[in-house]
Amino acid sequence: MNQDKAREFFSAHYEETLEPGLRQTLEQRLRNDANLQADYAAFVETMQELEALPREEIEIPIFLSDRIATRLDEERARKTIRVPVWSLWIRGLAFSGLAAVAITGAVISMQSRGPVANAGIVGSTTGDAQPTFSGAGSTVSMSFRPRSEKTVIVSSGVTGRELQRFTATGDSPAHPFENRLAGTALFQIQLQGEKDSTLLALPGSGASSAASGMGTIRDFAVAIADRYHMPVILSTRDDQKRLSWKLDGADPREAASAVLKDQEFVVDQRGNGVLSLMDR
Numbered sequence: 001m002n003q004d005k006a007r008e009f010f011s012a013h014y015e016e017t018l019e020p021g022l023r024q025t026l027e028q029r030l031r032n033d034a035n036l037q038a039d040y041a042a043f044v045e046t047m048q049e050l051e052a053l054p055r056e057e058i059e060i061p062i063f064l065s066d067r068i069a070t071r072l073d074e075e076r077a078r079k080t081i082r083v084p085v086w087s088l089w090i091r092g093l094a095f096s097g098l099a100a101v102a103i104t105g106a107v108i109s110m111q112s113r114g115p116v117a118n119a120g121i122v123g124s125t126t127g128d129a130q131p132t133f134s135g136a137g138s139t140v141s142m143s144f145r146p147r148s149e150k151t152v153i154v155s156s157g158v159t160g161r162e163l164q165r166f167t168a169t170g171d172s173p174a175h176p177f178e179n180r181l182a183g184t185a186l187f188q189i190q191l192q193g194e195k196d197s198t199l200l201a202l203p204g205s206g207a208s209s210a211a212s213g214m215g216t217i218r219d220f221a222v223a224i225a226d227r228y229h230m231p232v233i234l235s236t237r238d239d240q241k242r243l244s245w246k247l248d249g250a251d252p253r254e255a256a257s258a259v260l261k262d263q264e265f266v267v268d269q270r271g272n273g274v275l276s277l278m279d280r
Contacts (some may be wrong), residue, residue, distance in 0.1 A: 001029050003036055010043045033066050049156050049163055051180055131189065131198065133233055136273035138203055140231045141174040143190070150191055157186030157218065165192070182206035184225045186218065199234040214244040220259070221277060228252040233276045236265070254270040 003109040006029050013017040023206070030037050056171035102274055131144040131152075144152065146168055154164040166175060179185040190197035201221040213219065219233040221241060230252050245259040253269045256277065260267060268276040 001025050003033070003039075006030070006033075006036055007039060010040055013040075014047055016045060045156075045159065046161065048181055049159075049161070049185070133200070133231070133274045133276075134272040135177075135231055137229055137231075138179045138205065140177045140200065140202060141276060142177065143174045144168045144267055145170050145172055153190045153192055155188040155190070157188045157201075160188070163187075177202055177206045184222050186222060196237060199239060201232040201234065203231065204228045211248065212244075212246040215242065217241045217243065217265075217277070220256075223247065224252055224256055224275060228255075228275075231274045233274055235276070235278045237279060 006026055009018055009026050013023060018026065028041060060249060069218055071208070117206065129144065129146050131142050133142050135141055147170060150168045152166055152168050153162060154166075155162045168175075177187065177200065181204040182228040183206055184201055184203045187200040187202065188197050189200060199221060199251060200219055201218075201224070207229060209222075210223065210227065213223050215223075217236060218234060218239045221232040222244065224230065224247065225232045227247050241263075243259070243263065247255040248258070249255050252275050253267055257267045260277070264280045266276075266278045266280055268278065
């Protein structure tokens with residue numbers, strides 16, 4: 001099995017649908033080929049990052065079902081053929097689809113009410129409204145309603161690989177983030193055309209008892225999310241600032257404040273389930 005053929009089986013192997021004989025051959029090839037191992041590791045990382053993102057419903061254009069039904073009517077009149085039964089109810093599809101979207105939007109809107117933490121895109125020159133975050137555990141909603149249309153880019157906070165982009169307007173619904181993995185996921189959120197960004201550390205289903213460590217401020221954000229199972233927003237111009245920490249006590253805000261007391265950071269938590277670390 002050559003490298004190109006092996007790569008064709010990455011997806012089936014990851015989804016555990018590869019037949020035993022091929023799986024054994026592929027795994028043997030992976031053990032003996034460091035380059036192929038690296039390619040498969042990158043593939044797995046990408047799949048896990050994509051799985052951590054929400055699945056979005058795509059709204060069917062309101063005109064589409066009418067256009068299809070009209071074409072069916074024209075064809076029936078021209079050929080005088082019997083129209084299938086399903087064509088009789090297709091006109092109702094647009095209404096029911098839009099109703100479902102409206103209900104979903106209402107649920108998101110209600111869930112996003114209440115106290116929220118401001119976490120502006122650091123260094124933003126737009127002078128516009130800034131994103132706010134609320135949530136708990138492995139799920140967070142980002143509300144962003146700028147005066148003019150903006151493109152929001154979501155990337156991996158580890159590799160920098162772009163994962164998703166969406167458009168925000170003045171009446172945009174809250175945008176959900178959910179981590180379905182065991183470990184904490186790190187997302188970078190950036191406005192298109194802006195240099196700086198905000199980091200979101202979103203805990204997974206697993207728990208960590210590690211109370212001390214050393215690394216960058218972004219590593220510290222991940223450590224807090226891990227230990228307290230709490231989403232953390234990091235807004236700073238220097239996310240490579242190094243520090244050591246020991247997280248004592250059950251209160252994440254007090255623990256983070258104790259570590260950052262001599263640093264140029266503000267620790268904020270407003271009852272919205274999200275801890276915010278910001279430059280002073």
